[in-house]
Amino acid sequence: MGLSAAYWLSKAPKLKVVILEQYGIQNEYCGSNDANRVFRYAYGNDEFYTRMAAESLRLWKDLERETRQTLLVPTGLLLLNGKDEEANRFNQDSFSTLSRLGLGAERIGGEELRKRYPKFSAQDAFLDPHGGVLLAAKTLSVLAREVRQTGARILEKCKATRLSLGESPIVETSLGETIKCRSVIVAAGPWSNQFQRKGLPPMTPTRQQIVYFKPKTGTEKFQPPDFPVFFADQYYGLPAVGIDGVKVSHKNL
Numbered sequence: 001m002g003l004s005a006a007y008w009l010s011k012a013p014k015l016k017v018v019i020l021e022q023y024g025i026q027n028e029y030c031g032s033n034d035a036n037r038v039f040r041y042a043y044g045n046d047e048f049y050t051r052m053a054a055e056s057l058r059l060w061k062d063l064e065r066e067t068r069q070t071l072l073v074p075t076g077l078l079l080l081n082g083k084d085e086e087a088n089r090f091n092q093d094s095f096s097t098l099s100r101l102g103l104g105a106e107r108i109g110g111e112e113l114r115k116r117y118p119k120f121s122a123q124d125a126f127l128d129p130h131g132g133v134l135l136a137a138k139t140l141s142v143l144a145r146e147v148r149q150t151g152a153r154i155l156e157k158c159k160a161t162r163l164s165l166g167e168s169p170i171v172e173t174s175l176g177e178t179i180k181c182r183s184v185i186v187a188a189g190p191w192s193n194q195f196q197r198k199g200l201p202p203m204t205p206t207r208q209q210i211v212y213f214k215p216k217t218g219t220e221k222f223q224p225p226d227f228p229v230f231f232a233d234q235y236y237g238l239p240a241v242g243i244d245g246v247k248v249s250h251k252n253l
Helices: 002-009 047-067 085-100 110-116 136-149 189-195
Strands: 018-021 037-039 072-074 077-080 106-109 124-128 132-134 153-156 160-164 170-173 178-180 211-213 229-232 235-238 246-250
Touching: 002 018, 002 136, 037 047, 047 072, 047 085, 047 136, 077 085, 085 124, 085 229, 106 110, 110 124, 136 153
Parallel strands: 018 153, 077 229
Antiparallel strands: 037 132, 072 132, 077 124, 106 124, 160 170, 170 178, 211 246, 229 235, 235 246
C-alpha cells in the first residue's frame, strides 16, 4: 500500500516524496511479501469493496501499460460450494452482488463444471470472470524502481520515531533526520493499533501458513486458463503463476 501510494503521488509535478520502510522492500513482515496474491471482484454482499475492486482494475492496467510489465494475470475466480455454509453464503452473495452490478458473474452446475474445469468437482459453483493473480513480489520491485526513477527517496531500515500531525506535519526518523511534510500517509499494517482512536477494538495480527504444491507431472495442467484461482469452503488456491507451484492457504490470511 505504501509503495502504491508513493508511485501515484510521485506523478504530481514538483511534489517531493519520501518513503520510510522500517525493514526494507519485500521484508518478511510486509503484507505483500509473497510471489502472488488474489485479485477479485467477489466480496460477498459488500458492494463497496466490489465497486472499489472494479475501479482499481483500471489502475492496474494503467500501471502495466506505463511500466511495460505484466503484473496482473487474468484467470477467473471459481467459487466452489461445499460443506461450509458460511462459505456457500459468501459465494451466493458474491454472485448476487456481481449480477446486480452487471459485472458478468456466472453460475456453473456440476456437469458443466467438470467439462470446463476438470480439476474441480462440486455440485454448484460460481465464476467471477474478473478474478486473477497479482504478481505481488514483482509488483513491489517494479513500484520501487519506478518511484526511485522519479527522484523520490526510499529510506530502508528507517522508521518514524515521532509524528507531529499538525497543520504542518513533522516526522522524526530513527536515522536522526527531521522531515517537514505537507501531508503524511501512514501504511502501518500490523502496527495499526498504535494509530487507532480510543474505543476501537484492537486488531490482532496472526501468521497463517501458506503451502505451495508442486505436481509430480509438472505445473502445465495447473496454469490458467484451465486452472483458475479458486475458493473452496474456508480455503483458497492460486494456479502456478509467478512461481513453480500451486498455492493453497486458509482464507483468513
